Amino acid sequence: MFNIVLFGPPGAGKGTQAAKMAAEYNLTHLSTGDILREEMKRNSPLGQQVKALIDGGELVPDATVIKLIGEKLKSAHNTDGFIFDGFPRTVEQAKALDEMLAGQNLEIASMITLEVEENELVARLMLRGESSGRADDSNIEVIKNRIKVYNQQTAPVAEYYRQQQKHAAVSNMGTIDQTFALIAAEIQRINS
Ligand code: AMP
Numbered sequence: 643m644f645n646i647v648l649f650g651p652p653g654a655g656k657g658t659q660a661a662k663m664a665a666e667y668n669l670t671h672l673s674t675g676d677i678l679r680e681e682m683k684r685n686s687p688l689g690q691q692v693k694a695l696i697d698g699g700e701l702v703p704d705a706t707v708i709k710l711i712g713e714k715l716k717s718a719h720n721t722d723g724f725i726f727d728g729f730p731r732t733v734e735q736a737k738a739l740d741e742m743l744a745g746q747n748l749e750i751a752s753m754i755t756l757e758v759e760e761n762e763l764v765a766r767l768m769l770r771g772e773s774s775g776r777a778d779d780s781n782i783e784v785i786k787n788r789i790k791v792y793n794q795q796t797a798p799v800a801e802y803y804r805q806q807q808k809h810a811a812v813s814n815m816g817t818i819d820q821t822f823a824l825i826a827a828e829i830q831r832i833n834s
Pocket residue numbers: 652674675676678695696697699700701702703704707727728729730731732735778788
């Protein structure tokens with residue numbers, strides 16, 4: 643099993659690259675953002691509970707996303723591992739993920755951070771908002787808040803993996819294929 647975390651600020655391109663990695667390496671793609679948006683679309687009790695937080699660019703409580711991921715990890719997957727996209731977003735979540743994986747004799751092989759300059763992030767998110775219809779992509783104040791929340795609450799997660807010698811960073815200022823090539827080279831390095 644090969645489990646990897648794809649990390650980076652909102653708008654860094656995690657969803658796009660994670661989908662490509664899932665296809666290339668036969669991994670199960672777990673995106674907490676996608677799961678939560680699905681709950682909102684279904685207007686489920688959980689969806690209703692998290693809507694205001696997501697629309698405002700705040701994080702959903704740790705316990706909520708840890709439980710969601712725990713359920714996904716328990717269900718059967720016939721792939722070669724997991725790619726986590728948008729999770730963990732706090733050190734608390736990272737610790738919980740390590741524990742849940744250890745319970746199944748699994749671990750994270752590496753975290754790869756996608757690096758994009760901040761003004762480019764804002765431009766990409768505004769553009770995405772035009773087609774995605776995501777409330778949190780369409781409002782400049784919410785976008786700025788998401789980047790602030792990332793810098794304050796999420797960025798320390800990279801340090802958590804760095805301390806375990808499980809962190810790498812690649813630039814995502816180039817094209818989708820250029821970035822994917824950098825990620826593939828990193829995965830080859832991890833696996834060699
Ligand atoms: P994303 O699609 O990953 O940008 O996530 C969209 C929104 O969902 C975030 O701005 C948060 O409000 C919420 N969310 C997604 N993943 C998490 C997480 N791991 N922890 C807390 N909130 C999350």
